[in-house]
Amino acid sequence: MTTEEAVSVSRASACLCVLCGLPAAGKSTLARRILSTAAQHGWRATVVPYDDLIPEQAFRTKVVEDGVNLQEMHTEWKSHRQAVLYCIEQFLQKSEILPEVPSSSGISVAAWEQCTQGLMGPKGLKPPLVFLLDDNFYYPNSLGFCQVYLQCDLESCISRNQSRSQPVPTEVILEMVKRLESPNPQKNSWEINSITLNSTGTVSKSDIQRVMELISSALNNPLSLGEDNKEQKDADRLKCANSVVHQADQACRRLISEAMKTARENKVPPERMRSLAAQLSESKATFLHNLRKHFLHEVPFIQGEEINVEHAAKRAAEIFNDDLKEILSRIMNDK
């Protein structure tokens, strides 16, 4: 995007404020202080708690199983994060209704409800709305957007991290040092509303004041990023994947119930019936997981061309039916 495209449109009613920096740089601590200052201003503000919204295994398994494989962890985490961003965008578009969390997204409904609690406000009255995101990889859509980069010495991050009850592995921090880039408004015009706070020492009241001014300025100068927006494309892709998986899930359930009926009619004994149900259910879960992954990462999206969700789901169910028949015939012939 060129600087000309990042033009200012009318005043935004909402702002995304991204807090970035190394683990233990003090993002959550700063977020809590911004929340209380925002409340004093009469603003509606919330922290988007990725850690609560995203299932724990999306963070944990990759670290435990593969050592520190940030690439893999990032891919798994990215698809969940995309679902969270989709919910936020939906909320910003129609802030009178709480958007539903897509059931297949793996996002915690309870955490989402808690995050958005109290944000609707009384009808007619709409004070500025601020979403605080702890996120090192955000790419903004069209709205008020700003970034606070917490600059903290590596040694301080490592020592603060180690004194936490659940520290992240030190290797993760060392890996992130190599990858983390501070905001660069010269290169990325959407990063124009960015400041750096030194969090090696104490974050002062005047630092908080700078953040509040930054958010105000971002609200007054929302970005308009035009059509060719990666984040929007990713959101569309997620929406499509969720629809296909949802419809395929329904179709697979019907196929499973037919298969169970066939087995019953063929007098398959109860123990084998239980095994059949378990195998079919496991096979369906794996199948849908892979289907979702396929739609999120592999299906090419051509601009202006819509994926035919119904057709895709039907085709997926046909493929699942082949697996199902195999399981059914194994169980029946074993009888």
Ligand SMILES: Nc1ncnc2c1ncn2[C@@H]1O[C@H](COP(=O)(O)OP(=O)(O)OP(=O)(O)O)[C@@H](O)[C@H]1O
């Ligand atoms: N400016 C500061 N000076 C000293 N200690 C701090 C400062 N900011 C935060 N801490 C302490 O450092 C630890 C990590 O802080 P915090 O949880 O805010 O980091 P974080 O950047 O949100 O970490 P993560 O990204 O891993 O969630 C906490 O124990 C917190 O009390």
